[in-house]
Each structure stands twice: as C-alpha cells, then as structure tokens.
Amino acid sequence: MKVDTPVTAERIRETEALIRPHIRHTPVLHVDMTDFGRPPLPVALKLECLQYTGSFKVRGAFANLLGRAVPEAGVVAASGGNHGAAVAYAARRLGIPVTIFVPTVTSPAKAERIRSYGAKLMIAGNCYADALAASEAFSTETGALAIHAYDQVETLIGQGTLGLEMEQDLPSIDTVLVAVGGGGLIGGVAGWFAGRKRIVAVEPEGSPTLHMALDAGHPVDAPTEGIAADSLAPRQVGGLMFPVAQAFIEHSLLVTDDEIKLAQASLWEAARIAVEPGGAAALAALLGGRYVPAPGERVAVLVCGANTTAVQFG
Structure with missing residues (x-):
C-alpha cells in the first residue's frame, strides 16, 4: 500500500547510519512460552530495554539532535x-543545554535518571499533556528547539531504526508485537516494514490511545490512566504516525494492568530481566491470551523500556 509519509525506508537507513555511533545494537533473547508457564511457542524478545537510558527513545533523541539545527538556547x-x-542523555553527549518538563505521574526512577544526565528538570501538571504545554511555552519564550516525544518526523524516523535492526536480527519473523x-x-517500526511483516499494537485498557483513534478514523482524546501511564498514556496518538498506523498496523489489542504486572514478574522470574510496565505491555498480550499466534507463526516482541524501581537490591 502506498502511504504519503516522510517515514520511509530510505530516510530510516540514512538516519541509522547517522546515529549508529551513539546507540547500542541491542540483543535478541530467544525463549519458549513454556518458560512462562504457557503452551509451547518459540518467541524472540528484542531487548531494547538494554538500550542507553533504558529505552528505545534514545534513537529518536539522537535523530533529532544530529538531524536538525540546534540553537544556542539548546533543546x-x-x-x-x-x-x-533520552534527550537529556543525547544532549549531554553532544554538549547541548537541555530542559525537560515532566508531569507528576512520572516515576521517581525516571525523574532521577533525567537529573543524572545533567538536565534541568521541571515538574508541570498531572499528565503528559500538561508537561507538553509547558514545554511549548518554554520553547516560544526562550527559542529552545522542541523535541517532541512522538509527533515529530525525526523522532519517528529514529525509532524506525529499531525496525531496521530487528529485520537484520530476525529476517524470518512473521509478526511483531x-x-x-x-x-x-x-509508527517508525511499521514505517520500516511497510506491510512486509504483521505489526500488532498493544495498549493498556486505561489508555487506549491508538485503539480509539483507529475506531474513530482519526486521533481522538483518550483516557490517561493505568499502571503504564508514565509511558503509554498521552492524550492523543500522534497525527504524523496515524496514516502509517491505518496502512500497516493489523490491529490494536488491549491488556489489563494485572496482565502487565504478570508480564513484568514473568520476565524477572524466567529471565531476570527487569522492565517497567510499558516495557512489558507487548509481552502481556501473549501471556494473557490477547494475541494467539497461528500454528507455525514466528513472533517477535519488543521489550522497550526498563526504567523501574521494582527490583530492590541489598
């Protein structure tokens, strides 16, 4: 299907070469669902939770900072x-001043990580939309370059490099959750595969942003609740990625908070991988039976974030 979008394989390849010196090629863990107490099914876990800063976001951050003109006011x-x-880490690596706005829902682990990279951290409002409004006002006032978390071409293309990397690692997969x-x-991953693989979206029931948008035919306001609200609960899905979603995402599945918690616990117990709720959501769709692969279907799951304080040491 032909889609009018700047998220193209050519631009993703160019960006991958640009950011490659600054990102990790994250590993793939091959498991069987029997490891999680489920019927036999081989699954490939792409451990992007082991990326710098603990999530895939650093790809989009470097794509923005290296691909756009950055003013003296910073970002x-x-x-x-x-x-x-991710933006704080990339800015520190490149010597760029950076200010980050977060809502009160942000976990202490994530707030502390932002501070640890030398960013100026500002608390603004109770949800992501509040922090976004505050950051936009700051950009207008100071001239700082705004780096959008998802509704920005460079962000989408940067995240699309993960699709490229997955295809290098797992050329024979059928489906990616x-x-x-x-x-x-x-949006970036689906833009890379462009219909060559089955792409399945997984969202928490408390923040069904894409699910509601696909039903409505356009982005709409959605609830912003649930255990993964600090990573999977913007008010609306991005407008730039939505045509890509309509063209290349097979469908959206919803999972419960309890299913996400089970996926977190299962990853820790079976593989000693500690992830945040958002990072476990895609696996929750398999463990909870929300996605049932066809016989012989080769499935990969993106484990995308590890910024959690769920594991206590000592």
Whole structure:
C-alpha cells in the first residue's frame, strides 16, 4: 500500500547510519512460552530495554539532535520520563543545554535518571499533556528547539531504526508485537516494514490511545490512566504516525494492568530481566491470551523500556 509519509525506508537507513555511533545494537533473547508457564511457542524478545537510558527513545533523541539545527538556547522536551531521559542523555553527549518538563505521574526512577544526565528538570501538571504545554511555552519564550516525544518526523524516523535492526536480527519473523503510547515507536517500526511483516499494537485498557483513534478514523482524546501511564498514556496518538498506523498496523489489542504486572514478574522470574510496565505491555498480550499466534507463526516482541524501581537490591 502506498502511504504519503516522510517515514520511509530510505530516510530510516540514512538516519541509522547517522546515529549508529551513539546507540547500542541491542540483543535478541530467544525463549519458549513454556518458560512462562504457557503452551509451547518459540518467541524472540528484542531487548531494547538494554538500550542507553533504558529505552528505545534514545534513537529518536539522537535523530533529532544530529538531524536538525540546534540553537544556542539548546533543546526542550516534554516527557513521561523515558523520552526526557533520552534527550537529556543525547544532549549531554553532544554538549547541548537541555530542559525537560515532566508531569507528576512520572516515576521517581525516571525523574532521577533525567537529573543524572545533567538536565534541568521541571515538574508541570498531572499528565503528559500538561508537561507538553509547558514545554511549548518554554520553547516560544526562550527559542529552545522542541523535541517532541512522538509527533515529530525525526523522532519517528529514529525509532524506525529499531525496525531496521530487528529485520537484520530476525529476517524470518512473521509478526511483531509493539507497545503503544503516542505511537512514535510503532509508527517508525511499521514505517520500516511497510506491510512486509504483521505489526500488532498493544495498549493498556486505561489508555487506549491508538485503539480509539483507529475506531474513530482519526486521533481522538483518550483516557490517561493505568499502571503504564508514565509511558503509554498521552492524550492523543500522534497525527504524523496515524496514516502509517491505518496502512500497516493489523490491529490494536488491549491488556489489563494485572496482565502487565504478570508480564513484568514473568520476565524477572524466567529471565531476570527487569522492565517497567510499558516495557512489558507487548509481552502481556501473549501471556494473557490477547494475541494467539497461528500454528507455525514466528513472533517477535519488543521489550522497550526498563526504567523501574521494582527490583530492590541489598
């Protein structure tokens, strides 16, 4: 299907070469669902939770900072946590001043990570939309370049490099399960595969942003609740990715908070991988039976974020 979008394979390849010196090629863990107490099914887990800053977001951050002109005022971003940490990390690596706005829902682990990268951290409002409005006002006032978490061409293309990397690692997969918040990750990944693989969206029931948009035929306001609200609960899915979603995402599945918690616990117990709720959402669709693969179907799951304090040491 032909889609009018700047998220093209050519631009993703160009951006991948640009950001490659600054990102990790994250590993793939091959497991069987029997490891999680489920019927036999081989599954490939793409561990993007082991990326710098603990999430895929660093790809889009470097794509923006290396692909756009950055003013002396530096950059500003709004985030539930992971995007802010990624922009702060990339800005520090490149010597760029950075201010990050987060809402009160942001977890302490994510707020502390943003501070640890030397960013100026500002708390603004109770949800991501509040922080975004504050960051936009700051950009207008100071001239700082705004780096959007998902509704920005460079962000989408940067996240699309993960699709390219997955195809290098797993050329024979049939299906990729991807967690969705604003849609930057799945928009980039779906843009890369462009219908060559089955792309399935997974969202929490408390924040069905893409699910509602697909039903309505356009982005609409959605609830912003649930255990993964700090990473998967913007008010609306991004407008830039939505045509890509309509063309290349097979469907959107909803999972419960309890299913997400089970996926977190299962990853820890079976593989000693600690992830945040948003990072476990895609696997929750398999563990909870929300997605049932066909016989012989080769499935990959994106494990996309690890910024959590769920594991206590000592």
